[in-house]
Amino acid sequence: MIAIYARQSVDRADSISIEQQIELCRYETRGEEYTTYVDRGYSGRNTNRPQFTQMMSDIRDGFINTVIVYKLDRISRSILDFSNMMEDFGRHNVQFISATEKFDTSSPMGNAMLNICIVFAQLERETIQKRVADAYYSRSRKSFYMGGPVPYGFRKVPAVIDGVHTSMYEPVTEEAKAVELIYGMYSQPDTSYGDIVKKLSELGITKRGGSWARARIREMLINPIYVRADIAVYEFMAENGAEMENPPADFIGENGCYSYKSRDVKKAAAAELSGERIVLAPHKGIVDSGVWLRCREKCMSRKQVIPSQKAKNSWLCGKVKCGECGYALIAKEFRGGRDRYLMCSGRLNSKTCGGAGTLHTNEVEKLVYGEMKNKLAQLGKLSCPDRTVSSPEQTALEAELAEIDREIKVLLEKIKECDKAMFRYISERVNELDTRRSEMTERIEVLKGRNDIPVDEIDCHLTMWEELSFEDKRRVTDILIRVIYVTSERLIIQWRI
Structure with missing residues (x-):
């Protein structure tokens, strides 16, 4: 044949x-x-x-x-x-x-x-x-559009760059609100990918008609296309091994970034920046650089499987890591909470670490609290009124408020084409939405006063530390500290300020 x-x-x-x-x-x-x-x-x-x-x-x-x-x-x-x-x-x-x-x-x-x-x-x-x-x-070095699916939160529009006809991204208002919600929630110490998926489902926010998944949430959180990149973003990426195509002076806190694999890199971990080539993009970013950096650092710190339960035994959970292997220290309680210890998850899960020694939770918390007070005493009173940390509830309400405004707008546009029965329905629905809108606006104002912690007031919070709730302690710690490495012999703190 x-x-x-x-x-x-x-x-x-x-x-x-x-x-x-x-x-x-x-x-x-x-x-x-x-x-x-x-x-x-x-x-x-x-x-x-x-x-x-x-x-x-x-x-x-x-x-x-x-x-x-x-x-x-x-x-x-x-x-x-x-x-x-x-x-x-x-x-x-x-x-x-x-x-x-x-x-x-x-x-x-x-x-x-x-x-x-x-x-x-x-x-x-x-x-x-x-x-x-x-x-x-x-072409990628010149910020030209290089193809591929359009990221959630943006649409593709025609553009001319250096005299060349190409395309660029433009934020979509409704989707951008959802992106802000995702980043706002994940920037909180206790929020997981699953929490975000659940909240999006409750709000009826879909991914362009499809369902959300944890993996897709994570991809969004590590993507620099969303950040309004400033000099802090530049320094963070450069320090973590990224190849920066643009000079620092170009990072003015407005544009997002494209991320490509460097030419000599075959494969790298998705959460790592080493081997990435960062190019400043022509489009406007969506997420504030401070929020984006907190989320990016949180993604990078997840080297091991994170327990599904929330932190409850220490306000240090999520920040404190083994000084020997870098894995998270887990807060354990024994004898009804009378004995509290921090234990290396690397040793508990796979025996890959010899352990950080005997660490009493109370002693480590006392040491960290003292270091935070000393740090603020060295710096004096901070003045950063624009930097606040909103609660997940506030962020979710703001996203839902944007959805209500959109629905009201759509309903009002239909009035001129409807009959009497439809007019009655639209009127009733608009009244319901407006009532809900008023309730949400009042709640947001309350949360702004209760949940936002300006950095210039952190020193006051530290003086009344024992009066703070468990969650407020965690949020203050998150503002001040990036990560803590500890053994029975030493304690090293990486500060955010």
Whole structure:
């Protein structure tokens, strides 16, 4: 049996189609019976192609004695793959014919010419790959739109950059509110991906008609496309190993960032910045840099599986880590809470750490509290009235308020086209929404006064520390401290201020 093999990676006007390849190969059959093997949309850089694999299986089973292709590069562009294929053909006495190149594989000279041609086929493939990579790298450095799905929170709009017609992102008001809700919730110490998914579901906020998933939430939280990048973002990314394409002076707290893999990096952990190339984007960001940085740091700190239960045994939970292995210290209580200890999760879960020693929770809390007071005493009274930390409830209410405003607007637009019955329904619905809107606005004002902690008042909170609730202690600690590394011998605090 004769086999005709045809392959086309991309259907373009200037490339020869599958049908044309088969038609040209039919002449070489001289009227004998043949079967076709066709791989559409597959590259010749390797042999991971379903119909090629089937053809080689049929050859080994003795069903095929001749293989015809339109051109050498249709069957392979790799020297190694082609050499292995020709060895298989020789073992099974299969004749190989290239319809346009006319090689006689029965002679040493014919085999030599065949191998020379496949060398040039591989060279062509690698040259094309290099040219495409260089063009991609050059265009991405200039902040051109490089394709791909449009991130949630944005729409794609036409743009002209350096005289070149391209595209850029533009925030979508309704989706941007949901993005702010997601970041606002996750910036709180106790909030998990699951908490966010649950809240979005309760509010009826979908991901463009689809459901949310924890993995998608995490992808959003580590994506710099949302941040209004300022110098703090620049320094954070540079310190964590990212390759920065723009100078620090360009980071003025307005634009988002594109993130690409560096040219010499094959694979890196998604949460890590090492190996990332950061390019300032032309679009406006959505999330304040301080909130984005807190979320990014929280994602990076999750090296181990985080327990599903909320912190309850110490206000240090989520901040304090083993000074030996870097894994989280878990607060444990024994004898009804009379004995409280911090234990290394790396030792508890996998025995990978020798442990941080005996750490009494009360003693560590006392030491950290003292260090926070000393830090504020060194700095004097801070003046950062714009930096506040809103509660998840406030952020959720603000997002729901935006949804109510949108619904009221839509209903009012329909009034001029409706009949009496519909008018009555719209009036009742608008009144309901307006009542709910008033209630929510009042609640938000209360929360702003109760839950927002301006940084310039933290010193006051520390003087009345024992009067604060457990959650307020955690929130004050989150504002001041990035992470704490502790053993029985030492305590190291990385400050945010």
